[in-house]
Amino acid sequence: MFGSPVEVKRQDGGFLRIKRLYLKNFRNYSEADIDFSYSTSLIYGDNAQGKTNIIEALFMISTGKSHRTNNVNELIKHGKNHFRVLLDFEDNGYDQNIEIRYIKGKRKELFINGVKKDKISDMLGVIPSVLFSPESILYVKGSPGERRRIMDIVLCQVKKDYLINLQRYNRIIKNKNIVLKQMQIGRSEEKQLDVWDEEASMTGFKIIKERQMLTEELESRMNGIIKGISEGKERISIKYKTFKEIDKIQNGHKDLLETIINNREKEIETGSSIYGPHRDDMEILLNGKNARMFCSQGQQRSIALSLCVAVMGLMEEKLGKKTLLLLDDVMSELDEKRQKFLLELIGNRQTVITTTEKTKYNALSQNNISFIKVSSGKIIEENA
Ligand SMILES: Nc1ncnc2c1ncn2[C@@H]1O[C@H](COP(=O)(O)OP(=O)(O)OP(=O)(O)O)[C@@H](O)[C@H]1O
Ligand SMILES: [Mg+2]
Incomplete structure (x- = not known):
């Protein structure tokens, strides 16, 4: 009836607006019906009332996953055995809906x-x-896994092939690790590894290439952003760290294959695959120093903010439509300048904000904003 929203979205300026979120047995909500038809929705309430749970539901409807857990069972309301999350939205003038059960x-x-x-x-x-x-600060100060995660979230949203390759690669590594473990007890032969190594290097290198291009794009975007919030004193560089320095790679996946084969003994010994994109990192440097180790908490927060904004710009360009901006409890951690920057950003995008202090957002235009109070998994709407 409506055609695929994925086809519709690329046709014109990309008008997208979420309208209503329905939750059933999701986290601490038995049932909730939330009006999101305003440009800005401000969800407020005390701690532990269910604000982030709404953000989590929206994030899941966007990416397929929770941002807080890999265990989907945790999302079901305690004592229940199922959940539903349904979102009504409008894309290019068509009313549509998307649901996860x-x-x-x-x-x-x-x-x-x-x-x-x-x-x-x-x-x-x-x-x-x-x-x-x-928690976005973890993209800067957390483990490499956090940075792989953000790269994967972005690339999966903008490129279908990327997700297919990533899923394929994860399966290959899982199977290869089984063979490595069997070899430790003499139950597998080395020639079985040859097959998996070849597959891992071919698919793995495709992922490496995409991530490398992504880091280049993010670097230039982040520098533009950080200039605006740090008086132009700071310079960011991002390096994709993989099995070998990027500019020394000459024969594509064959170089990765060579590294894997040269380290076969080590892999058998540890029973795990050591080289490939599942072990890579995106190193973030501020003025030439590793931001993970040498930046202050405030600097790390600014870098994380610039990374999120860079991701937003990149996704909007690739998908041809504005992204939905989800701001979970971030205002109180930013200084005045960064708060102002964030409020300006909200200006022309649909935004969902959570806060314990409604007054922090007094500067927002009162025209197209709804105030949604959350208390013990119940919604109290007070539209202005
Ligand atoms: N599966 C579940 N079933 C029922 N309740 C849950 C479930 N998972 C989490 N909760 C409850 O949800 C509440 C937390 O919700 P949420 O994280 O959205 O709080 P919040 O309003 O964002 O609080 P804060 O201001 O502290 O960030 C907690 O009371 C928690 O016990
Ligand atoms: Mg919260």
Whole structure:
């Protein structure tokens, strides 16, 4: 009836607006129906009332995953055995909806406009979103896994092939690790490894290439942003760290294969795959120094903010539509200048904000904003 939203979205200026979120047995919500038809929705309430749970539901409808857990069972309301998250939205003038249903022990199911989709990944790119929260600082100071995660979130939303390669690669590594473990007890032969190494290097190198291009794009965007919030004193560089220095790679995946084979003994000894994109990192440097180790908390927060904004710009360019901006409890951690920067950013994008202190957002235009009070998993709307 509506056609695929993925096809619709690229046709004109990309008008996208979320309208209503329905939750059933999701986290601490038995049932909730939330009006999101305003440009800005300000969700406020005391601690532990269910503000982030709403952000989590929106993030999941956008990326297929929670930003807080890999265990989907945690999302089901305690004592229940299923949840539903349904979002009504408008894309290029068409009313549409997207829904995730999950029953304990089964697979998540995706419905777009009521039609069940084969793959949950069909949702990617439909509601592109960017989340900025206090935990975003982990993109800077956390482990390499955090930075791989943000790279993967972005690339999965903007490139279907990337997700397919990533899933394929993860399967290859899982299978290869089984062979490595079997070899430790003499149950597998080395020639079995040859097959997996070849596969891992071919698929793995595709991922490396995409991530490397992404880091280049992010670097220039982040520098533009950081200039605006740090009086032009600071310069960011980002290096994709992989099995070998990027500019020394001459024969593409063959170089990766060579590294893997040269380290076979080590891999057998540890029973795990040591080289490839699953071990890579995106090193962030501020004025030439590793931001993870040498930056102050405030600097790390600014870098994280610039990274999220850079991601937003990049996704908007690639997908041809504005992203949904999710700001979970971030205002109180930023100084005045950065707060102002953030408020300006909100200006022309649909934004969902959570806060314990409503007054922090007094500077926002009162025209198209809704105030949503949350208390013990219940919604109290007070539209202005
Ligand atoms: N599966 C679940 N079933 C029922 N309640 C849950 C479930 N998961 C989390 N909760 C409850 O949800 C509440 C936390 O919600 P949330 O993280 O959204 O709080 P918040 O309003 O963002 O608080 P804060 O201001 O501290 O960030 C807690 O009371 C927690 O016990
Ligand atoms: Mg919260």
